[in-house]
Amino acid sequence: MSAAKPRTAAVLGTGTIALGWIALFAAKGLDVRVSSTRADVKEHVTRALRLYAPSLPDGAVPVDLLMSRLSFFADVEEAAAGAEVVQENVREDLALKQELFGRAAQAAPEALLLSSTSTLLPGDLGALLEDPARVVVGHPFNPPHIVPLVEVVAADGAEAAMVEAAVDFYRFLGKRPVVLRRAVPGFVANRLQSALLRECIHLMREGVVTVAELDEIVTASIGSRWAVVGPFRAFHLGGGPGGLRHLMAHLGDGLERGWAGLGTPPVDDVTVRTLLDQADEAFGAYDYEELAIWRDAAQNAVIAAVEDVGKPN
Template sequence: MNDGAGNAYRSVAVVGAGVIGVSWTALFLGHGLRVTVNDPRPDVEDVVRAGLDEIAPTMRELGLPIAGAAARTEALRFEPRLAAAVAGADVVQENGPELLGVKQELWAVIEEAAPPHALLLSSSSGIPATAMAEHMREPERLLIGHSFNPPHLVPLVEIVPGRHTDPAVVERAGRFYRGLGKRPQVLTKEIPGFVANRLQAALFREAIYLVTEGVVTEQELDDIVTASIGMRWAAAGPFRTFHLGGGPGGLPAFFRHLGRALEEWWGQSGTPHLDGPTVALLNEQAQHFGGSVEELAAERDAAQIAVMRALGEIPGPAREEENERFR
């Protein structure tokens, strides 16, 4: 895979084989990259292969079949020693636990063992690159490449450079992710949780409040979101939506007519806590979504693929011309 700027990528080391790591593995295999998976758990190979089998139908729908690649030992390897796993990698995508000390230990080993040209990317959902790179000799090499779950399907990747990250590395990371059919967005400032998760957390806080207050059930709230703002935001984000909501006068008109009421609602927003009774209520209602986690995930993936296909976001046949540049 070539990014169009002279950088060739043939092998990726995936560090950490949880849900995110398996999803990245599927995407990399689908684009013809060799993948080495590193994880200390003894059953890692069984876990990863089972996860890939589960993802395979979705990848096929995306035009990125992985069944053959996952079965070939030259395409997918497992290496329990971290230094050995990253030694020949062109890219390292780290997906370790969200603990700063653990991240710093991982990157100390990776920096020493990975080739000088390797892209060093962390999937962290909230820990800044500056903090992770604090003990690195070359902190300019590290940045965040945070996907939205699951990364094999959702287009967004938040690229968040640290205070010392080389701008050239940021550019390389953007080209690499675009070559995978992703939609990278560079953040110009580090902030805990980055952008997408902060927005999600704000909405989820109010969702929990509405459920615990008995206004709606979890299923009813989900139905409201998917039939209104979820559908709307798939086509236009919140700012453009309210710009259009102001009519010919745009966002200025919206603020004149509705800004004060919106600000009053902010003051009335709920502040729930994830205490025992709240978590028990939420967990109990989650048992009534009408299927197992596997069944619901398949249903979600099919619906997301339909939306992406309608919006031209499919990173396969719908972007064949663009992907051709990276082969």
């Protein structure tokens, strides 16, 4: 394949992540071959494109134009045949993913095989293939048609050219791919998110803050900060003219003491009930489409604002 200028991509699955990829692939001009066993797949995808089309990164695209670039197949082999890229997005079931990659690899022996998995390792995904390292994880952050990050994770022994092709493909889509130096469970972004979520649940469970107050604290502090600088650069600036060296010299011992005091809350019935009751009180009636439209518009505005300012060297 020409990784920088692909023409055809297969998308396996039509869940939330897959739908975001379908919208973005079509918006970038790809012929998208959708594999799904849903009887109402065209209606299902059309509803999603109506939701996503106004918030595509390069501007709104008519839904009819996006749909004209899609074709639908119940059979994985038919969807993968002729595709230069196969992006898998089915449920986190290792045996199912292995089966689908085996079938896709036979139908498209030259295609780049990518998975959106958030939990499974690339070597395991390709274990049944003649070359297990052929599968590369391209893990996006939801919603994938907007959030720039894609974590690229390769199996041991993967060819450098194949990893580069994956990176080129995601850059073609306008993403910011980061190649992990080694595969770890959960990758990086979700591990960070999980660590923060654990302490959020702990603080809520202990009655320190409510769900609504916790969200307010995050969006009014570290949330807006991290949209501009990551944790390390933030602490580098926190050290003043002396930077990170000055900060670590003064806070090193205190960091360990602080880590020792972090919570490890049980996810039991009491915790879940408290969390859900507070969420219902804080957020009221849940209109997914309305909230997703607001989130996508706000997320695009944040990304555009930061890009407009530019970054330091």
